Amino acid sequence: MIKGLYEAHLPISDLAVSIDFYSRLGLEVAHHGDAVTFFWIEKGKSWLGLWVTDKVDTPYHPSLRHIAFHVELDDLLEARAWLFERNIDVRTAFNFKPEQQPIVLPNHPQSHAAIYFNDPDGNSLELITPMQVEEDINFKMMELKDWKM
Incomplete structure (x- = not known):
């Protein structure tokens, strides 16, 4: 993964x-x-x-320590189940509840899709994949299932 x-x-x-x-x-x-x-x-x-x-x-x-791990899009689509199998809970991120993730974020210089969870010490962890978008496209954060792939 x-x-x-x-x-x-x-x-x-x-x-x-x-x-x-x-x-x-x-x-x-x-x-x-x-x-x-x-x-x-x-x-x-x-x-x-x-x-x-x-x-x-x-x-x-x-004060929040954060690390994001690169995954492929196909793996990100399965990430919630993969984490669940390992007894790792997805956490709410940017007001998106666990069942709404992965989400697509319109970040710059590159947008991405991600799912968020914590390690045992509460450090923020993320599984993330870059998304191909046109530079001039403007969009709001959304669930990955709503993104036109």
């Missing part, structure tokens, strides 16, 4: 300092914002999200 790391997120205190640091490690900026910047770990495949901890309008709570 799991093919590799898709994304990891870290809280940071100073965006400029962190951008300089991760750039010196050779990572390329994928998206730069006021409260969050994404760096490619492996371009087009995985990234690191850096979230400024003191930004009130940050949509992602920086």
Whole structure:
């Protein structure tokens, strides 16, 4: 099921300092914002999200540790049952209940479909697959079953 790391997120205190640091490690900026910047770990495949901890309008709570694992779309369609077989509960995410997942998220620079759960310590985990969408398409978050594949 799991093919590799898709994304990891870290809280940071100073965006400029962190951008300089991760750039010196050779990572390329994928998206730069006021409260969050994404760096490619492996371009087009995985990234690191850096979230400024003191930004009130940050949509992602920086104290939450989060890792997403890359899966193929066919596997994501079976992910809820796969997790259930392993006694792992899907959790509500973005107001979508477990039975409504996987969901499609209109993120940039790439949209994706995902399902969410926690590890035994409450860390946020995600199974995720990239979705092919046209750059100028605008849509709201929805259940994957409602997405026209």
